[in-house]
Amino acid sequence: MSAEAFCGDEAPVRLTAIRLADGQKVELRPHALLRCETARIFAHWVRDDLAAAAAVFGGSIKWIGVAASYSCRPRNNISGARLSEHGRANAIDIGAVGLGDGRTIPIRGAEAPAVFIATMRQSACQRFATVLGPGSDRAHERHIHVDLASRRANFRICQWNIPDWVEP
Numbered sequence: 001m002s003a004e005a006f007c008g009d010e011a012p013v014r015l016t017a018i019r020l021a022d023g024q025k026v027e028l029r030p031h032a033l034l035r036c037e038t039a040r041i042f043a044h045w046v047r048d049d050l051a052a053a054a055a056v057f058g059g060s061i062k063w064i065g066v067a068a069s070y071s072c073r074p075r076n077n078i079s080g081a082r083l084s085e086h087g088r089a090n091a092i093d094i095g096a097v098g099l100g101d102g103r104t105i106p107i108r109g110a111e112a113p114a115v116f117i118a119t120m121r122q123s124a125c126q127r128f129a130t131v132l133g134p135g136s137d138r139a140h141e142r143h144i145h146v147d148l149a150s151r152r153a154n155f156r157i158c159q160w161n162i163p164d165w166v167e168p
Ligand SMILES: [Zn+2]
Pocket: 068, 086, 091, 092, 093, 144, 145, 146
């Protein structure tokens, strides 16, 4: 069956921003197309985990750089590969997090506050079925991929190597 046969099964929702507990909005750049449930879990992750992690170092999150969301394509764009969770609007890739003070936290880079990245990884692996980041494969050196793939026995994949300089 071709990848296209799976795509568009479920109408995705367009997630433009997430409202935090304090009323501030976190913008998604660009907007993400996701299944309802994936959008819901993602919004909770940003609101409950990432916003709190940023607050630890006195920061606030202004925007999230979306590297990919719904996309009708096979895994890693390899033709013939199993359909990516992106084709089910069940995945989102994040390339950077923008802070209220104008700073940008890249997923990979020494500018990233260590505690923030460590918390981001830990909380993502709790909420999502799959987390692939730097160290997992070549396709994920500059962004992290999270999805809600359903697997037998709720098996989870958490592959995101945190460099040595990060001490949670
Ligand atoms: Zn991805």
